[in-house]
Amino acid sequence: MFPTLIKFRDYGQQAIEAAKYIGQGFAVTLDHLNRLPITIQYPYEKIVSSERFRGRIHFEFDKCIACEVCVRVCPINLPVVDWKLIKSIRKKQLKSYSTDFGVCIFRGNCVEYCPTNCLSMTEEYELSSYDRHELNYDQMASGRLPLSISQDFSIQTISASYLSKRAMGRHSDNQTITRSAN
Ligand code: SF4
Ligand code: SF4
Incomplete structure (x- = not known):
C-alpha cells in the first residue's frame, strides 16, 4: 500500500510539472501572437x-575632370578612370569611367573627396545579378538616375x-x- 501511495505522489508531481511547462509554452506563443x-x-x-543610405553610386560624366582622386582615396583603388591628354589646352579629357559594384564596399571615400561632386550615393540597394561582371558599371550605367x-x-x-x-x-x-x- 505504501509504495502505491509514493507512486501516486510522484505521478501527481510529474503531472503538475508537465502542466507548468505547457503553460509556459502557451505564454510564449501568446506573447508572440501580440507581435508583428x-x-x-x-x-x-x-x-x-x-x-544617408549608402547605395549605388551615381556618376555625372560631364562634371568629371579625370583627376583620379577617387581612385587614390579608394581603399581598393576601384574606380577605373580612362583619359587622354589634350596637349593643345593641356587638359585631361575623360574617355571612360567605371566602378565594379560587385567589389565596392560603399564606404563613400570617393564621393566624399571628389573635387567636383560628380559622385553621389543613391538609395538604390538592389544590385543582385546572376553574372558578377554585370555589376561593373560604366559611365552610362552609373550615370542612370536611381x-x-x-x-x-x-x-x-x-x-x-x-x-x-x-x-x-x-x-x-x-x-x-x-x-x-x-
Ligand atoms: S574624383 Fe571625381 S572628378 Fe576626379 S576622377 Fe574621380 S569622379 Fe572624376
Ligand atoms: S565607395 Fe569606397 S570602395 Fe566603393 S569606389 Fe568609392 S571609395 Fe572605392
Missing part, C-alpha cells in the same frame, strides 16, 4: 532607405523606423506603412 513580424514580403514590400521605390505603385513601401519598432515589439502606436500612392 519583422520580416517583409520582398519584393512585394520594400524598405525605404534612410536619408529608381525610386516610392514611385513604384506595384509595391508597398515600409519605413526603416517602422521595421525597427516592430523588432523592438513597439508596434502599436502608429501605422507608418505607406502605400506608394500616398
